Amino acid sequence: MLSSVSPARALAVNVGKGVRWLLRRLGHGGTTLPGLIALYLYRPLIGDLGQAIPNGSLLVTGTNGKTTTTRVLAEALRQVGLMPITNREGANLARGIATALLSYANVWGHYRLPNAAIGLFEVDEGAFPEALAQLQPRIVVITNLFRDQLDRYFEVDFVASLWQEALAHLPPKTVLALNADDPLVAYLGETVANPVIYYGIEEVQLGQKGLEHAADSRRCPRCSVDLMYSASFYSHLGHYACTACGWRRPDPKVLAWRVQLGGLEGSCVDLVTPYGPKTFRVPLPGLHNVYNVLAASAAAFALGVEAEPFEKAMARVGAAFGRMERFKVGQKEALLALVKNPSGVHQVLNTILSQEDGKAGLLLALNDNIPDGRDVSWIWDVDMERLKGKISWIVVGGLRAYDLALRLKYAHLLQDQSNPVVLHVAKDLHRALDLALEQTPPGGRFYIVPTYTAMWELREELVRRGHLPPFWEV
Ligand SMILES: [Zn+2]
CATH class of the missing domain: 3.90.190.20 (Mur ligase, C-terminal domain)
Structure with a gap:
């Protein structure tokens, strides 16, 4: 129905597509500028296009690990016959998402999305509130919050409060997959009525007692008293509790029961999800990648993807690596x-x-x-x-x-x-x-x-x- 599409949207889509065509002719990737221009012409573009995706969307945000988490999830989704639409690595602002979606609109501004399509977007911490409001995702994954972009986003507490505000307007069915080991991220689960799946590492032998000096956040997000750590894995990620108000690390539903770090070759992880236990190899090195796999696993679980396709996805990610x-x-x-x-x-x-x-x-x-x-x-x-x-x-x-x-x-x-x-x-x-x-x-x-x-x-x-x-x- 041509009449149902606003001329502004059709114009934005066409100009965006034109710019992308031109950039590629000139030898550039064109992963953000077309979307930036299209959004300038028609601000609700992401919401319009994104909400037309037949299987809804997943949003992944956090300071570190977005790209790997998204890659693992994309493979898991493919394993169950879905077709993830993703933004390119590094194009994780609203304009990157808009650019990714432009491919699925025709010159009239109509969408041409396959039935198996599902949105899977990684977004920058700062772009998260707007992406969230527009896309109204089915699942939101938050990996962690570190102090790495102070010039752009001020203090981590400030970012956490922005997120909290944004999450307050989520549709009630949206599931949050949150890192239980990061207090600022875990606390977000306390502030919403939505279903939350926490993930975390249970292998406390890998941690040290107390908190590293360089840790970004050590205060209780609820009462601001210093948190006590029985184990910290790195930075402020670990097992914590507040002695003042009693708030503590929530019990994860998706967890790494045992982790054997195998250096650069990756790790062997005993993963426990509500589907049961499963031991598999994470072909990416380091504990941070165990977290990324847990994040992806929690989101996959929320979507009903079982352990087996997830394991196959892990193997494929290793091959791509x-x-x-x-x-x-x-x-x-x-x-x-x-x-x-x-x-x-x-x-x-x-x-x-x-x-x-x-x-x-x-x-x-x-x-x-x-x-x-x-x-x-x-x-x-x-x-x-x-x-x-x-x-x-x-x-x-x-x-x-x-x-x-x-x-x-x-x-x-x-x-x-x-x-x-x-x-x-x-x-x-x-x-x-x-x-x-x-x-x-x-x-x-x-x-x-x-x-x-x-x-x-x-x-x-x-x-x-x-x-x-x-x-x-x-
Ligand atoms: Zn407290």
Whole structure:
């Protein structure tokens, strides 16, 4: 019914879509600007579009862990046949959500949403109240509240009070999945009449007694007296109680009964949900990722997703985490594999070397920007010696190319009498890529193994040269 759509909305949708088309033509992702412009033209866009999603929406907010929680949840939803509509990583303001929704409106401003569609949006702490008011979600997941963006959001107590106010206007059926171990988040459950599913970690041996000095919040959200911690896991997350008013950590319904941290390989978790106990591997490292999986699990439980599909989803997330990307440059075959640490490099080398006999090449790219990790000394823990006889040349690139070159010198690959490896050094990654392509004969193969920011730079260049699709098409 064309008459039911407001001309303002149709205009906003069309302008938004046009801007996105143009940005992509110009080689930009266009994950926020189209939505920003569309919202400027028609403010209720998110509410209109979002509330038309057949299976409703889930909102994920909090300071840390939004993206991982959303990724795990998205996989779990796919496992039960739903089709999550999500905003892209980093586009977690209202404009990112609007951009994601634009794809599902036609030029008349009508929606074209498949029956299996379900909204799954991660939102910034500050954008949460508006997203909440507009989307009226079925489930709200709140991961934690840390003091990391003081310049934008003032004190954590202030953010908590904003959230509290926003949650007061929720539809009564909306379920909250809240972190029981974060007092500021857990207390939100006290202030609403909605159903709440708390999640938390029960393995107190992993914690320490008392609270770290750097903890962001140590006062009782109800009476402002200092909380007592019987165990704290990190920052202000732990098992707490208030000696003054008696408020204490709520008992979680979804919990990690036992957690065995396995370093960079991830953890083994005994998860208990109302569906029963289940032991499975979390293929992401660290206790913070156990929390993310618990958050996703609590939300999945609220939706009625059982433990089995959730477990399958976990395995798939693990595969995506260490994903390798294959592509061709003319007749040359290439494989791009992101690495973050020695064990990641070992896994990649094991995988690629098993099929090589000394003809292929390797482009190693090491940056030391913050997302890569500033300390690159871990390269000395990488067993580069295993490259012997498997690789004919290596190009090292990135900001710390010379550290890599030194490491390789001591691996005695270059002086090997029978099969010396040829080494090229080029800090500039575009030049490093050129060198790698020059070394590879038609029909030949090479591997690109970069750290995080080096990967983005190389990927961008490969997209620019037309060898890889832009990330938004992957
Ligand atoms: Zn108290």
